[in-house]
Amino acid sequence: MSEESKKSLVPHFTIGAIVLAIVLAVVFWPSEPEPEPVIVMPEPPVIIEPVIEEQPTMLIPEPVVEQPEPEIIPEPEPLDISDGTIKTKLLTLSDYDTFARLLINDALLERFVIMTNTLAEDGIAANNRILVKPEKPFRTYRQADKEWIDPASFKRYAPYVEVLESLETASLLQLYQEYKPAIEKIFSEIGSPSDNFEEKLKDAIDVLLDTPEVPFPVEVYTESVMFKFKDTQLESLTAPQKQLLRTGPENMRRIKAKLREIKETL
Template identity: 55%
Template sequence: MTDNDTAEKKSLIPHFLVGALILIGLVAVYFWQADPEPAPRVEEPVAMPVDEPQVPEPEPELDPDAAAPLETPENMQPPAPEPTPEPEPLDITDGAVKTAVLETGEYEAMARLLVDEDLLRRFVVFSKNLSDEQLAANHGVLQPPKQEFRVYRQAGKEWIDAASYKRYTPYVEALDSLDTDQLIQLYGKYKPAINEVMAELGEGSRDFDTVLTDAINHLLDTPEVPMPVEVTSDSVMYKYVDERLESLTPPQKQLLRTGPENMRVIKAKLREILDALMP
């Protein structure tokens, strides 16, 4: 378990939640179809007595200067349909992405934690690596904690200090404030842009829904352990003394570092998101 600057950038909290793209809604144009013109009525001839010959009435002469017949609902033409408006270009700039995510939770808290550059690509790369049980240290979407990792010594052993867990509390609170329904809607809107990034990474045939669910399920498989947690160190690295914990994948070990209480909140939110993702 590493505590250098690179390890501090491996914060897992909600990297895989930033999945949303602003689409301009298209206004549907409905066309009122004119009622079909009625078929002409055919007058049935009236039978007349044979002994009284009928004299046809003369046809009235048409006046060329007479006014044109008035239009009636039967002969009115339907209005020409209005053209369908073209969709505006999708805004996938960092400012648009960040604003969309901030509006789903505690705005100020999330604003302090989210990075400002290349958010969408970072999210895709991080999620893809996480689904492969790896960490993409240089593609996190959150600022790393400023506080240092801390341990304490007791009875000749080293244990993780509870203060180390508190470093992640602001991240967990921000995660818990996110509205799941809004997140899923934003993720759906971002899917076209996400698929483009996946294609650029040579993963165009891989369904990103599967990537996302695999990443979440992998974190949910992280075991919960009681405090305190014993570690051992050399000059640059900390490792879990418990071989079962040390054999976990890098993402799972990093999630474990958030502490028991924080991890329970994270897992509860992840299950909520996973349930919303599943059809």
């Protein structure tokens, strides 16, 4: 479009604008003249506080925690330390019928504790043995004006060795653990407060295991109706060791084997 043409259109835009303004005035302006507006100051708004209804306090019950019923632990039955019960339990450990005949019938626990304590101190508790004495006497024979232990004497110890070997070690120690509280109570009455019965038991076993192996026959002599070893080294052994020697080499080997098994299990 030329510059002249643009100039010719300007009045038309101006007239159009005026006409549009008049139309708007006719349409939106009131037809009658209004009075002067009265300026009314607005009243301050009334602030109505919201009414907060007080909610009733809800009591929330605490959760009920069910308490488990206390477990009723039955009191252990008192340990039966009667000789009849102990002997019955001991007899179940062996299928050897002679065991019942060899066992002493009274004060078995007391005898066992005293015998063990005495043996650990290199002595023999003759009045507190738990097995009866052998029926047959100790025998010797004379040869070349010397007195020797008769090998026939070894046979009188055979029933005791067979009973010992027939005892199942694990079951024997289980029975020992069952009666250990009663055993320790008895030991506390006769032993030193610093001593421990189980250590005494091991010491007693060691006394017997330390018995030397000697060749037989062994020469002895009689003094005040007692047999003594002619060999001074053997005679200087402890009383339990000399007693073990008198059982003979084969019986002693079998007894030691069982004692080692018991000691290892302990």
